[in-house]
Amino acid sequence: MSDQDDPAPGTRVLIVDDNVDTVRMMKILLKRKGFQVQTANDGAEALNAAATFRPEVVLLDLTMPGMSGQAVASALREGATTADALIVAVSGYGDQGVPEAFDHLLVKPVDHEALMTLLERADRGPGA
Amino acid sequence: MGEGRPGDDAGRDDLAIAGTILTTVREPLVILDESLAIELVNRPFCEAFQVGRSEAEGRSIYELGEGRWDLPGLRELLEVILTTRPAVEDYRIESCGDHRTRRGLSLNATRLDPGGSKILLAFRDVSPVGHAARQQPDPGSDHPEEAKALLAETLDALPSHIAVLDESGVILQVNASWRRFAEENGLRDEAYSVGRNYLDACVPTDDSCLENSTIGDGIRAVLEGRSPSFSCEYPCHSPTERRWFVMRVNRFGGPGPTRVVVSHDLITERVVAEASLRESERHLQLAVEIARMGTFEIDLRTDAVTVNEPGRAIYGWDDRHGTFTRVQQHFHPEDRDAVIRQVAEALDPDGPGSFEVEQRILRTDGAVRWIRVRGKAIFEGEGEGVGEVEGDGDGDPGGRRAVRCVGTFLDITDRKDAEQQRERLLASLAHEKSRLSTIVEQAPAFICTLRGPAHIFELVNDRYYELIGRGGIIGLPVAEALPEVVDQGFISLLDQVYRTGETFSGDEIPVLIQRSENAELEQRFVNFVYQPMRGPDGAVEGIFVHGVDVTEMVRARQAVAFSEASFRQLADAMPQIVFAARPDGHVDYFNRKWFEYTGFLDDGRTGDESWEAVHEPGNLDRIKAVWSEAWSTGQPYEIEYRLRRADGVFRWHLGRALPIKDEDGRVVRWYGTNTDIDDQKRAEAAAAEARDEAEAANRMKDQFLATLSHELRTPLNAVLGWARILRSGPIDDEDLQEGLAAIERNATAQAQIIEDLLDVSRIVSGNFKLEVQRVDVREIIESALAAVLPAANAKEIRVQKLLDSLAGPVSGDPARLQQVVWNLLSNAVKFTPKGGKVQVLLERVNSHLEISVIDTGMGIRPEFLPHVFDRFRQADSTTTRRHGGLGLGLSIVKQLAELHGGAVRAKSSGEGQGSTFTVMLPITVVHPEQPSPEQPRPRPSEHPDEYCKAGALAGVRVLVLDDEPDARQLIRRVLSECDAEIALASSAAEALGLIEQFRPDVIVSDIGMPDQDGYDFMRQVRTKRNSRDLPAAALTAFARPEDRKQALLAGFQTHVAKPVDPSELVAVVASLAGRTGSIHDPPIQG
Secondary structure, three states: OHHHHOOOOOOEEEEEOOOHHHHHHHHHHHHHOOOEEEEEOOHHHHHHHHHHHOOOEEEEEOOOOOOOHHHHHHHHHHOOOOOOOEEEEEEOOOOOOOOOOOOEEEEOOOOHHHHHHHHHHHHHHHHO | OOOOOOHHHHHHHHHHHHHHHHHOOOOOEEEEOOOOEEEEEOHHHHHHHOOOHHHHOOOEHHHHHOOOEOHHHHHHHHHHHHHOOOEEEEEEEEEOOOOOOOOEEEEEEEEOOOOOOOEEEEEEEOOHHHHHHHHOOOHHHHOHHHHHHHHHHHHHHOOOEEEEEOOOOEEEEEOHHHHHHHHHOOOOHHHHOOOOEHHHOOOOOOOOOOOHHHHHHHHHHHHOOOOOEEEEEEEOOOOOOOOEEEEEEEEEOOOOOOEEEEEEEEOHHHHHHHHHHHHHHHHHHHHHHHHHOEEEEEEOOOOEEEEOHHHHHHHOOOOOEEEHHHHHHOEOHHHHHHHHHHHHHHHOOOOOOEEEEEEEEEOOOOOEEEEEEEEEEEEOOOOOOHHHHHHHOOOOOOOOOEEEEEEEEEEOHHHHHHHHHHHHHHHHHHHHHHHHHHHHHHOOOEEEEEEOOOOEEEEEOHHHHHHHOOOOOOOOEHHHHOHHHHHHOHHHHHHHHHHHOOOEEEEEEEEEEOOOOOOOOEEEEEEEEEEEEEOOOOOEEEEEEEEEEOHHHHHHHHHHHHHHHHHHHHHHHOOOEEEEEOOOOOEEEEOHHHHHHHOOOOOOOOOHHHOHHHEOHHHHHHHHHHHHHHHHHOOOEEEEEEEEOOOOOEEEEEEEEEEEEOOOOOEEEEEEEEEEOHHHHHHHHHHHHHHHHHHHHHHHHHHHHHHHHHHHHHHHHHHHHHHHHHHOOOOOHHHHHHHHHHHHHHHHHHHHHHHHHHHHHHHHHOOOOOOOEEEOHHHHHHHHHHHHHHHHHHOOOEEEEEEOOOOOOEEEOHHHHHHHHHHHHHHHHHHOOOOOEEEEEEEEEOOEEEEEEEEOOOOOOHHHHHHOOOOOOOOOOHHHOOOOOOOOHHHHHHHHHHHOOOEEEEEEOOOOOOEEEEEEEEOOOOOOOOOOOOOOOOOOOOOHHHHOOOOOOOOOEEEEEOOOHHHHHHHHHHHHHOOOEEEEEOOHHHHHHHHHHHOOOEEEEEOOOOOOOHHHHHHHHHOOOOOOOOOEEEEEOOOOHHHHHHHHHHOOOEEEEOOOOHHHHHHHHHHHOOOOOOOOOOOOOO
């Protein structure tokens, strides 16, 4: 089913979260919506993946062991391939405002409709 | 006056003649006057030098001696006599002539009067010829009778009364005048006769005029050669006449025996003449005055005035005649009318007939003169011719009529001037007096004068009246006027001043005065002077008293001294340090507290050095600056500093000082305190710390809520996401399984979080119940290990266990103990990186078991170690935290361990060095010895035989207090089965009563009870019975360390955990009752 729905080459989305279950769930969800998805469980992994995968959208957990989401976002902004990516913060702490280097903030549990609206806009964005 | 023969001169001459005669019977003598003219020569002189008496007398001795003697030698002798020595004996000169007739002469020269006006020269022939001559019979010595007769004859011829005395005063010879006077005056016949000592009789008759001793001494001085002569004048009145005499006494030396000649001469005439001269001088003055008196005569009928010469001189007129009208014009205008009126009255036939006025006139030269005028009216018929009388007979009804006025007038200007001068002087004197009296009255001092030895008040000023508070004392002696001071020493002081004439002054002398009637004696203080007042002769006549009442000053000073003393007493009683300083900041007083606090000796040290030593050296500059700012501006001083106590401890003090100012606003004193605020400071610091802590706690709570949110939302995210996926349509089986598993995991994790929260909440609120039972710790550890193993495996973490098989069971809640171990293990796995290692150890250490969880993880920074068990704490701040979790796990571990009577500790060598967490649990009390596996822990339901050795508590009387009936019954059943005797109480009051009635050996008491809890109950028990007599065990469900501590403090010896384990209860009671050996590890410890 996921293969059918895969609108490759769709928008590239990188999912970063230390909660393995969340990452898996998001990956399945977005693949079914036709996005190209890669995942990472911590910051270092995320930066490695971003370098080759060149994501157009990064869903980035703010609170992780090792590098914090904030540090990862700043690093992505400096990377040539990800400087213009749509970086969305995903936080369990509630709506505390969009942190620096991020474009949007989503509060856990993530509202899927809001997430889709964001991703569709990003999808049209480059093409528009 | 110059007339007549002056008796004294004659007498003196006579005396000299007599002297000459006496001493020159055989030898030539000459008497020279002051001009060295020969006054007298004697017969031997005439014979010796062949010169006639008349030829010699009156000639200069030098003139006479020309050609006779060696004149230069004679001149030299006479100069010596006149200038230096009164007498020279045996002075040698030579007579002139050829060698045949030349002779040697020896001269005795004597000055006759003390004034030295006459000189007696006696010649003696010392030449061989002369000697030869003298060998010849001397007419004097040959004819002594003749000489004596001659002398007597000569003496008798003299008018003076003369007596010749020998050197002892015996009368040798008297002359006729002497004898006659004695006879005439009936002098004691023999006393003045030859052969009597004149000194016995020389008393003048009127001894009031001259002291006898004066005459006697004078004569004696001459007799003894101390004085060449003596003379005095004295009165010697007879019954019929007043007489005065002069007495002269002269001594003559010469070759013969000493002789003294006494002569008396009557000088009454002279004395009388002198007196009459004085009288006539007065007469003369009178005459002169009279000569200046003006006379006047007015003919009233013609207005003609006749004035004599002196009178005209007074007016300055030349003309002898004038008119009365003209005279009046010369009267002073201011006096004129009054004079004319008086004259008119005198002329009135019915008037007095005379007048006397003193008036001013204007002289012709314009000068104003005062005259006194006496006038008399002459009426018709008085002193007039007959014709006039007839003229009066024309029948004038007035009878008489004044026809003339006569009188005198005198210039009294000088007297008037003197009078005016005197009046002026008197006026100024009066003015001075009144000024003086004003000064005295207004003087700030009290003043009085006291007259005479009785100190009679003479003059008193108002201040003095004020002081003594009464009047009417003038004329009274002090002792009478101020009776109350008599015994205070003032009278004797006055007596002393009066007697010695020495001024006395006293300062601040207290005196008790009754200042008003019926009043009490009042004490005043006075500074005063008693100053003697002396009369013209220098004798003390009175005492001048002046002084000042200084009572108020003294009182004020006393008040100040009193207030200073009060201040010091007060200051010494104060718990604060009190000091005082001068206006210049010099500290000169400290109270007792200062010396107690600093340990300094009160050695009188003042100023900076007295206080510098107790301050911190680094602070001195600041303190001095603040202090000097205060006293230089007069602003209050306030500062905080630390003062060193005697034991060296610095304590915070609040130093304050305020200036005391005088009426002019000048600072006169500083008073200050040092208040110990050390405790307050500490409290403030503690409060600040508490505040910081509260704030930190608040922040922590906020962080915790954020973390909680994150920890709850993260699994929720997975759960909801998967649910969405599962619902969204067809899904392959693999994904389905994965989704369901994820949902379950995350929901479980969330539930665990909630469970943790609730645990913490229960623990904090004290609402946490342990399900206590025998627990084998090894089983607990195995179960926990199994729970974390999947996570460990996922991170490739090796887990090792090392469990001591001899570690016995403990008493505890197995689920909670497992929670403890699981928490530690999952923490270790969580914080240990992939491929790391986690160890768990169980071992017995002394009386407890230790469970240690050791990891090779990230470790703990040393500064965070103390907080590792705090709630809501994680080493990292919220947004950068690397690890999930609420941070409650370790806090829960700690609380649970302590609930089990155990403890927990953390160790780490630092970041990256791994961590070790150790939980200590006490070994159950009922198994002090090593438990054997064959003896499993007894359960409450087990048979009594298992926990009750036969008769273990036989006869032990146990009082059981518990408010729950079930609990009471359970305990009774357990203990009864061990043969103990039981009494049950449901309240503290009931139990207290049973202590006396039942007399228990052991008490077992619940703690948590309504009304009165177990602690209170035990405290009451302990006021009556000590722990040795009546030991006690507390039953507690919630055995935190502080609870056990409180139980101990209240008087319990041990405690038994609820719900009660029968074996433990029996063991404890047996132990307390002394029925078992010991309780090795009472649960109260740990």
